[in-house]
Amino acid sequence: DTAVSQTPKYLVTQMGNDKSIKCEQNLGHDTMYWYKQDSKKFLKIMFSYNNKELIINETVPNRFSPKSPDKAHLNLHINSLELGDSAVYFCASSQEDQPGNTIYFGEGSWLTVV
């Protein structure tokens, strides 16, 4: 019974395409995140949503658009994919009624743009 689940796990697509990655958490958390791990294995936050509202938006190209239909879901849509978008994208969630709670990560979505 996976706590944070992402689909698809692997995605290979051509430059210029539009793709989406879906994320769902069944932990009842109020905050969800997208992190990106680049080819050098460096993990960095992209977005964070609290109760469906965007609260963190790092300097990410506007080709990336997160959408949170409800507290349990945070999807990532990417337009006009570029080679440099190839990375592993991790979804995560936490309960932020007080700061510093444990954050739980999904298993990642491997995106390869060719």
Place this chain on the structure above:
Amino acid sequence: KQEVTQIPAALSVPEGENLVLNCSFTDSAIYNLQWFRQDPGKGLTSLLLIQSSQREQTSGRLNASLDKSSGRSTLYIAASQPGDSATYLCAVNPKNTGFQKLVFGTGTRLLVSP
């Protein structure tokens, strides 16, 4: 700007050895520090979370310490096993954001040989 550094980048030890992984961070204003494990092709598993008011946390053969004033944390693994082979990531949760915006180190890749 918070920066997290992990030393060494890679470590290879024979089974049974005790080992220490190091993490340093530049800004001591943090809510907490987390140690994660990442297996190849897998997501992140939270191992230990140390709140800023704590000095250490223990879980089984793992012990993590935190010296906030000097900006350092160590992860001690006792009696290492081949199953401990993975990449270990350290992440701090900075206080200036209000919500979890983890800043990760680049990781230590551990190989424990039988």
